[in-house]
Amino acid sequence: MTLLEEMNQKALDRGIPIDVHFDITYRCNERCVHCYLDHDDHGELTTAEIKDVIRQLADAQVFFLTFSGGEVFLRRDFLELVEYARSLLFNVKVKTNGVMIRQSEAERLRALGVEQIQLSVYSHRPEVHDAITKLPGSLERTIKAIRFLKSHGLKVIMANVLMTANMRDHAGVQALARELGVRYSLDPTITPRMDGDTSVLKLRIPGSELREVFHNDALIGDAKEFCAPPQPASDDDLDGYPCSAAHSACYISPYGDVFPCVQFPLPSGNVRRQKFLDIWQNSPQLNQVRAIRARDLHVCSGCTHVAGCSRCPGLAYMEGSMYGPSTADCEKSFHRTGIPSANMLRRGTALGQPLIQIQPLPA
Amino acid sequence: MPEKFIARSAAIAARKIGGEMMIMSAVDSTFFTLNEVATAIWQAADGRTPLTEIVRNSVCREFEVDEATACHDAEEFVANLSRHGILLLSDQPLESPPQSVAAS
Numbered sequence: 296m297t298l299l300e301e302m303n304q305k306a307l308d309r310g311i312p313i314d315v316h317f318d319i320t321y322r323c324n325e326r327c328v329h330c331y332l333d334h335d336d337h338g339e340l341t342t343a344e345i346k347d348v349i350r351q352l353a354d355a356q357v358f359f360l361t362f363s364g365g366e367v368f369l370r371r372d373f374l375e376l377v378e379y380a381r382s383l384l385f386n387v388k389v390k391t392n393g394v395m396i397r398q399s400e401a402e403r404l405r406a407l408g409v410e411q412i413q414l415s416v417y418s419h420r421p422e423v424h425d426a427i428t429k430l431p432g433s434l435e436r437t438i439k440a441i442r443f444l445k446s447h448g449l450k451v452i453m454a455n456v457l458m459t460a461n462m463r464d465h466a467g468v469q470a471l472a473r474e475l476g477v478r479y480s481l482d483p484t485i486t487p488r489m490d491g492d493t494s495v496l497k498l499r500i501p502g503s504e505l506r507e508v509f510h511n512d513a514l515i516g517d518a519k520e521f522c523a524p525p526q527p528a529s530d531d532d533l534d535g536y537p538c539s540a541a542h543s544a545c546y547i548s549p550y551g552d553v554f555p556c557v558q559f560p561l562p563s564g565n566v567r568r569q570k571f572l573d574i575w576q577n578s579p580q581l582n583q584v585r586a587i588r589a590r591d592l593h594v595c596s597g598c599t600h601v602a603g604c605s606r607c608p609g610l611a612y613m614e615g616s617m618y619g620p621s622t623a624d625c626e627k628s629f630h631r632t633g634i635p636s637a638n639m640l641r642r643g644t645a646l647g648q649p650l651i652q653i654q655p656l657p658a
Numbered sequence: 659m660p661e662k663f664i665a666r667s668a669a670i671a672a673r674k675i676g677g678e679m680m681i682m683s684a685v686d687s688t689f690f691t692l693n694e695v696a697t698a699i700w701q702a703a704d705g706r707t708p709l710t711e712i713v714r715n716s717v718c719r720e721f722e723v724d725e726a727t728a729c730h731d732a733e734e735f736v737a738n739l740s741r742h743g744i745l746l747l748s749d750q751p752l753e754s755p756p757q758s759v760a761a762s
Contacts, residue, residue, distance in 0.1 A: 358675075
């Protein structure tokens, strides 16, 4: 076990929220077609309120603090907030589209000791990237930002969300990341909007493409290992919980709402009305999420994939029940291994068509 | 032997969890955990207090260790952390950035 894994385990054992994702604004200068947010400002936390929350997070022993949005640089106080967080010795990560980052912003982020900056790049082709962000010139500006950040020695991750519009461009984005000397990460997950609107799900890449991605060594590493058949679930697997949401991680919105995770819109309290630690320790919603074990899952507990599935409880919640399956993850398990999940068999949707086709005999 | 002064670097992230200090270098992402004795030294590293005084006040009194052994161990520990840029080490008092660390 590495020191970092030990630290995470210690946080889990002691119920410490070691990792917090804080969206400080939902406003954005891009309008990405797959985005799950409402970009209007419905009353963001003020600078003083955010600093107070950050102070509370330090007291709650949070170590990893990710600032994201929306576009973080649309808040004029963004660097002031980062400076405050760093003065309290947080490990700070930033997610941004980078279009407002120039030499001076890159220099400041470096001086403040920010751990890592993640920027979204959808394609190496401007016409594809800019069509997704709906901001002309955005790819060029994001690449410039990456160069500024790299020139100051910052660690940069190029995040490549795959959807129908860019599903054939991952190799180009990967090559661009190599050329710029930054890490590349790929994510084929498109999530419903936070207001429950699922229309963006039509942008998800089809199963055939997902299968290709999962069997591509250049993207996955060891595809053979990644796509190996599922192992039988042990008691430890069934007593385990699906992810760190509400166990050692949580999410705070620009309005002070606390959720188990950015992808799990279960309102669990608001820092304008309660202290963060009070929410973390006593929220009935967070405690409900914490109590769930794999053996409690209605369909998944009996699924052949239960031990190795990437099932996201937030996506399951958005689909209807935090105890239920997440269809997107069922599809991932299926296209990874070729073996349908219990949920797919129940619904008869493996391979995108009924498993048993019964047609009336011609008269 | 000249006095040594130590100050915490600004280029780190740190948090005290369950009596141990977790420290990550923002320069190279190296990760350290400090035990209780090392944590006491690290927390007292204000740049102005000589290392021998830190050992006497924060280590020997708190952990019932003899001063010679504690000083020897502390010097090794300080040299190690300064090599990773976690602590700044000098023969002169240092300016230390204003920082606080949430206790467990």
